[in-house]
Amino acid sequence: MSETTPNALPRAPWQARVLTLYPEMFPGPLGFALAGRALNEGLWSLEAFDIRRFARDRHGSVDDAPFGGGPGMVMRADVVADAIDTLRLPAPAPLVYLSARGRMLTQARARELAAGPGVTLICGRFEGVDQRVIEAREVEEISIGDYVLSGGEIAALALLDACVRLLPGVIGRAESLTEESHEAGLLEYPHYTRPQTFEGRAVPEVLLSGNHERIRLWRRTEAERTTRERRADLWSNYAATRASRA
Numbered sequence: 001m002s003e004t005t006p007n008a009l010p011r012a013p014w015q016a017r018v019l020t021l022y023p024e025m026f027p028g029p030l031g032f033a034l035a036g037r038a039l040n041e042g043l044w045s046l047e048a049f050d051i052r053r054f055a056r057d058r059h060g061s062v063d064d065a066p067f068g069g070g071p072g073m074v075m076r077a078d079v080v081a082d083a084i085d086t087l088r089l090p091a092p093a094p095l096v097y098l099s100a101r102g103r104m105l106t107q108a109r110a111r112e113l114a115a116g117p118g119v120t121l122i123c124g125r126f127e128g129v130d131q132r133v134i135e136a137r138e139v140e141e142i143s144i145g146d147y148v149l150s151g152g153e154i155a156a157l158a159l160l161d162a163c164v165r166l167l168p169g170v171i172g173r174a175e176s177l178t179e180e181s182h183e184a185g186l187l188e189y190p191h192y193t194r195p196q197t198f199e200g201r202a203v204p205e206v207l208l209s210g211n212h213e214r215i216r217l218w219r220r221t222e223a224e225r226t227t228r229e230r231r232a233d234l235w236s237n238y239a240a241t242r243a244s245r246a
């Protein structure tokens with residue numbers, strides 16, 4: 001099912017490096033299904049490293065109490081900087097800290113990351129990472145949503161999953177990517193398969209018509225309606241770009 005053209009140059013595998021206090025959480029769910037198959041086929045690679053290796057004392061401590069007081073602990077700048085300096089992928093691969101304070105991950109950013117050589121990810125724990133290392137190493141902060149996780153690992157897995165499925169050869173049919181939610185700035189239309197009647201509910205008649213143009217229009221209308229009803233933010237962007245194109 002590979003989409004690679006016969007004369008395409010072989011592409012270096014997309015590289016992911018993860019700096020974490022829990023390296024055994026990787027590849028975790030990314031060892032299964034699409035991402036797992038692509039990992040086994042060498043379309044991408046994943047290495048997880050333990051930040052604790054860079055602890056400066058014999059107790060292996062990586063965190064300390066926050067200056068200014070308050071609850072929780074903070075990951076030390078010196079420890080995280082050593083981990084970054086030893087382990088990060090060479091530029092231009094971006095260096096990303098998964099952070100509830102980051103810019104929201106978008107399909108567009110996932111596409112950019114997937115188009116590059118790979119990514120180095122830093123997973124926080126406790127209250128997060130000392131701000132100075134984020135600034136000193138020019139780390140990009142990315143959030144996966146407006147809620148707080150207990151660590152960056154699940155966010156890293158989510159980001160990697162979003163990127164890996166976009167790599168050439170990972171998903172057989174390129175169209176199944178371009179039609180998806182967020183690709184055209186819309187949520188996707190609803191899907192139906194057999195049985196044709198389920199608990200008295202029929203499949204929308206147009207989908208059985210065989211009329212490809214009517215089906216395309218119906219799907220577009222459904223995508224627009226769903227986006228308008230559920231996501232005012234996406235809808236206003238979409239409506240604005242549509243207006244500027246008209």
Ligand code: SAH
Nearest residue numbers: 098099100124128143144148149151152155
């Ligand atoms: N005190 C922080 C939250 C710390 S949660 C704050 O209020 O912003 C511990 C770690 O989980 C963070 O360092 C970060 O790596 C990760 N994390 C939590 N929520 C996240 C989110 N929405 N997106 C990405 N990473 C997140």
